[in-house]
Ligand code: SF4
């Protein structure tokens with residue numbers, strides 16, 4: 457499927473739940489999200505319907521996000537369904553607060569990879585940042601999963617919280633056979649409140665290294681990868697603010713309530729539930745809506761990351 461600027465849209469990011477057991481300071485604070493219910497959440501059959509329609513439209517890559525996707529007990533059915541349909545590149549983004557049974561099921565699943573958020577290696581800071589004393593559980597998940605699956609660590613750069621840990625995070629990833637990606641803080645939802653104080657750019661990070669080299673086209677990804685000679689490591693950077701990478705955008709998003717958004721920064725979407733009558737009609741409506749995808753994102757948005765799927 458192509459949008460109105462001939463960009464091939466082949467990547468669906470599907471937020472399958474708004475629920476989360478964490479309260480990360482840049483995503484979900486208790487004042488904007490006091491309750492944690494599944495009210496309005498798509499049923500498993502609805503999720504299947506949407507994935508089928510997107511598959512018909514040529515989607516090749518699926519990422520399940522949230523909220524915390526593993527809070528849905530049918531997440532493995534969704535993975536199996538998509539894989540059996542022919543989508544073989546399926547990934548999940550999780551906070552990594554996973555018990556051993558879930559880790560085992562991930563290992564046995566047909567997931568291609570798992571992205572785990574890890575912003576700090578300091579237990580106390582971790583608790584303050586996420587609202588959960590979960591550092592050891594998450595580290596255990598990273599260490600176990602990285603022996604069986606491709607694991608990427610996502611660290612949102614925050615000036616007063618983890619900018620001084622960049623080197624330690626790189627070494628931690630290296631020791632655990634994972635690739636780390638540093639993500640620029642985006643002015644989205646509650647992150648707008650801390651954006652000015654906490655924003656750090658990729659360039660600010662690169663200045664800390666003596667020798668580094670850009671790796672071209674390592675993979676079709678929004679991340680730019682660099683070989684950092686100082687640590688003999690490959691590190692990813694997602695320049696979500698300093699380089700919008702919109703001109704090569706290949707993705708759209710569906711929220712846990714079934715709203716299709718053409719961009720992370722869009723506040724208006726298409727309610728897919730209104731077109732569930734037939735799969736052909738649903739696919740056609742999606743196609744028409746994607747044609748309206750804007751070339752560039754808006755400057756900021758009040759949408760909440762946990763609703764639209766970061
Ligand atoms: S960033 Fe992820 S883990 Fe943290 S509150 Fe948001 S959805 Fe939950």
Ligand code: SF4
Nearest residue numbers: 701702705719720753
């Ligand atoms: S900001 Fe929007 S248009 Fe730009 S890359 Fe991200 S999702 Fe695509």
